Amino acid sequence: MKLFTYNLLSLRVGVGPHGFPLHLQATKVHINPEDFNPDSVAHMIPKVEWVAFLEVTNTLHLIKLPKGPIHGHERDEKFLRKMHILQETDVLEGILQRPRLSFNWSKLISVIQMHCAFSTS
Amino acid sequence: MVEEALPFYDKNEARKYVRNSRMIDVQTKMARRALELLYLPEDRPCYLLDIGCGSGLSGDYLSYEGHYWVGIDISPAMLDAALDREIEGDLLLGDMGQGLPFKPGSFDGCISISAVQWLCNANKTSDIPAKRLYCFFSSLYSVLVRGSRAVLQLYPENSEQLELITTQATRAGFTGGVVVDYPNSTKAKKFYLCLFSGPSTFVPKGLNGNVEEEEAGESRFTSGRIPYRIARRGVVRKSREWVLEKKERRRRQGKEVRPDTQYTGRKRKPRF
Numbered sequence: 001m002k003l004f005t006y007n008l009l010s011l012r013v014g015v016g017p018h019g020f021p022l023h024l025q026a027t028k029v030h031i032n033p034e035d036f037n038p039d040s041v042a043h044m045i046p047k048v049e050w051v052a053f054l055e056v057t058n059t060l061h062l063i064k065l066p067k068g069p070i071h072g073h074e075r076d077e078k079f080l081r082k083m084h085i086l087q088e089t090d091v092l093e094g095i096l097q098r099p100r101l102s103f104n105w106s107k108l109i110s111v112i113q114m115h116c117a118f119s120t121s
Numbered sequence: 122m123v124e125e126a127l128p129f130y131d132k133n134e135a136r137k138y139v140r141n142s143r144m145i146d147v148q149t150k151m152a153r154r155a156l157e158l159l160y161l162p163e164d165r166p167c168y169l170l171d172i173g174c175g176s177g178l179s180g181d182y183l184s185y186e187g188h189y190w191v192g193i194d195i196s197p198a199m200l201d202a203a204l205d206r207e208i209e210g211d212l213l214l215g216d217m218g219q220g221l222p223f224k225p226g227s228f229d230g231c232i233s234i235s236a237v238q239w240l241c242n243a244n245k246t247s248d249i250p251a252k253r254l255y256c257f258f259s260s261l262y263s264v265l266v267r268g269s270r271a272v273l274q275l276y277p278e279n280s281e282q283l284e285l286i287t288t289q290a291t292r293a294g295f296t297g298g299v300v301v302d303y304p305n306s307t308k309a310k311k312f313y314l315c316l317f318s319g320p321s322t323f324v325p326k327g328l329n330g331n332v333e334e335e336e337a338g339e340s341r342f343t344s345g346r347i348p349y350r351i352a353r354r355g356v357v358r359k360s361r362e363w364v365l366e367k368k369e370r371r372r373r374q375g376k377e378v379r380p381d382t383q384y385t386g387r388k389r390k391p392r393f
Binding site: 001002005011035047049087107108109111112 | 165168191201204213215216219222224226227
């Protein structure tokens with residue numbers, strides 16, 4: 001699942017105030033080269049959940065990224081090229097977790113299993 | 122215990138589905154039409170949701186057009202087939218009738234090919250189709266970027282089912298209408314539920330293949346959010362008003378209705 005899609009996932013089970021974030025410890029990723037379209041990346045920026053996003057990229061030791069969206073990001077090509085990583089990174093394996101509960105990340109995610117893993121028993 | 126038929130495709134059905142070239146052709150054409158009706162901005166790849174993505178036939182078309190997409194389907198067999206085909210979209214195994222697991226404003230648009238009518242099948246006796254439909258539509262409304270569209274191609278069993286579906290979509294906040302392509306052809310006729318998650322906008326015209334300019338069948342919603350029950354309250358059954366309302370409702374469903382005249386709903390002789 002693409003890094004961007006993981007970033008948008010939200011469970012309606014008591015995980016956080018909005019059902020997010022779920023901390024992802026990615027153990028296996030694949031970088032797919034994708035055509036860079038600045039417009040497309042610019043439209044994704046407002047949707048990004050930054051704290052969770054930075055957590056994943058830091059553990060993966062990917063390129064250094066800014067702490068948050070910068071003003072006027074639509075025209076900053078350097079920033080957009082860095083954020084293009086959202087579209088290129090495919091998270092293949094990992095562990096999705098919160099304190100005391102975890103869920104194994106794989107190519108196909110089952111929503112029901114996710115809910116079961118994270119619902120407070 | 123009696124084995125009930127699964128309310129989605131199992132391994133055998135999935136295998137038949139993926140190998141049928143005519144099926145592939147039809148599904149691809151519908152995906153193309155749905156994407157057309159989505160009226161996405163032309164200049165950039167968008168982030169889309171594919172409801173009931175199945176083996177990824179429609180998703181393949183989205184990828185072909187350069188878009189990123191996430192698919193959700195309830196059938197493990199169909200999704201396994203999609204994984205085998207190495208589709209480019211992200212896949213989720215889940216029940217659309219229980220809501221979509223995304224943050225508000227995640228998607229630039231949504232398509233669905235031949236899937237939404239499955240929501241009308243109640244899996245367990247406790248599931249009420251209207252409830253599942255409402256849960257699905259209100260969740261869909263939330264995960265769409267405000268002002269974006271959803272185009273859902275479906276096979277309604279009858280007009281009551283289509284009305285049930287459109288009512289729940291309206292309750293969830295959508296405006297829009299049903300676009301009917303080739304209304305006069307039994308084989309080619311297709312229904313596309315075009316929903317808009319913003320203030321009211323135009324409903325696209327359906328296609329027709331006739332030489333004479335026949336009016337393409339389409340129905341439209343009102344932009345107002347008047348709950349259906351309240352709108353009907355106070356209308357006496359069998360009165361002229363009731364008859365006119367019923368005729369209007371059938372027109373909205375795209376049916377052929379006689380024009381309203383001064384004789385509509387007039388009192389008939391007792392033996393009529």
